[in-house]
Amino acid sequence: MANTYKNTMNLPQTDFPMRGNLPASEPKRLEKWEQEHIYEQVLEKNKDGKPFVLHDGPPYANGPIHIGHAFNKVLKDFVNKSHAQRGYFTPYVPGWDCHGQPIEHMVEVTLGPDKMKETPQPELRRLCREWATKYVGIQRDGFKRLGVNADWDHPYLTYIPNFEAGNVEIFRDMYLKGQVYRGRKPIHWCKKCHTALAEAEIEYSDEVSPSVYVKFKLDAMPGIFEAAGATGDAYVLIWTTTPWTLPANAAVCLMPDADYVMVQVDGSNVIFAKELVGEVAEIAGWEDYSLVCGQDGQPVVLKGKELCGLTYTCPIRQDLKGKIIYGDHVTLDSGTGCVHTAPGHGQDDYLVGLQFDIPILMPVDDNGVLTEDAGPFAGLDTDDANPVIIDWLREQGTLVAARKISHSYPHCWRCHEPVIFRATDQWFVSMEENGLRGKAMDAIERDVTFYPGWAVNRIGSMVSDRPD
Ligand SMILES: [Zn+2]
Structure with a gap:
């Protein structure tokens, strides 16, 4: 006889599924959020709330997302959603860094060393831009799949002329104030990649x-x-x-x-x-x-x-x-x-x-x-x-x-x-001309609150001790 004892028990009845079945149910839920414009609705609901703006440090658009991206974006999403639930107005504009060596490197690897040498500069730039555009799309889909709420249709991309113009304006300002100079300094140099490397x-x-x-x-x-x-x-x-x-x-x-x-x-x-x-x-x-x-x-x-x-x-x-x-x-x-x-x-x-x-x-x-x-x-x-x-x-x-x-x-x-340490002629921005160091220190010590508090020492000493 089959087990009929369960019929003798007073169990609660529910339509709620016994299993989470997340691979199928999450995409459905995300689709619903998108159709209902949840991100915009939350902004609308909190439009009179105190603004809380998380400025997104952009990832490089150089490959599909990995666990590091997931960790970063999900934590940011916790912060944003929890503030939104407390009534803050929380616009969140995601961004991508579309320039620089991580993208050039991927294009270089794809072309191979011989083809890379033959390819003219404008063509290389075009390939880099294509690469960045492709991975902005792929990463955006990945972040959406993680359930991150953001203004996905209006991200900031560093290759947008408007954004570049902002950089040029700031550079012009520094240049006219005499802050930009050329000097020789030792830096980490990769002789294979022919490039200077930052500490990071x-x-x-x-x-x-x-x-x-x-x-x-x-x-x-x-x-x-x-x-x-x-x-x-x-x-x-x-x-x-x-x-x-x-x-x-x-x-x-x-x-x-x-x-x-x-x-x-x-x-x-x-x-x-x-x-x-x-x-x-x-x-x-x-x-x-x-x-x-x-x-x-x-x-x-x-x-x-x-x-x-x-x-x-x-x-x-x-x-x-x-x-x-x-x-x-x-x-x-x-x-x-x-x-x-x-x-x-x-x-x-x-x-x-x-x-x-x-x-x-x-x-x-x-x-x-x-x-x-x-x-x-x-x-x-x-x-x-x-x-x-x-x-x-x-x-x-x-x-x-x-x-x-x-x-x-x-x-x-x-x-x-292995890299070598080697002095090359480079462009620098002086921290002394125009009082940049003083202004930065004022901001660090007076205007910014750091969590955890000790982090202020780390950035503070980087700014105050670095020689010009
Ligand atoms: Zn290298």
């Missing part, structure tokens, strides 16, 4: 790099060591994981208040941080070495700051002189406490270089190839140059140790190749 376009992953210890010959034996009896040539010992940047060396940066000593080994005198003597001796395989000592038998010690101003012969460009300087970015975590400084190849180097008026040498071209200014290494790719430079230094007798290390290194988010 960098991914970090482990990379095996050379780790070399190189001594640079000082122009004279510092008096204090000479007085303690040191004779012959004196050197400063640096450590680097990027030998290809040595042709751009222009300074050596020390930690201002750390102790520096002179180590005598194999007939030469090398200066570096006292705290790292044991570690360096082990890496370099020094069996017999000693520190230059004073009459009291104690090592002669100088602070980094006190060595500032000494000059040396640059390691590759031996026709140039470099300078000993100091900076707060130097640590004694690894290396020698003497940082090879090439202002064209590093942010810290660039900043400390500005402070001490160190020239920005830039012997690497857009393809990542060393130029004539790299002396004997002209024509070599930066990766290929590493072993050649290491061998050359060994022949010169200035290589103290070379090994390999695995460390976290910046990579291009598009092609996943």
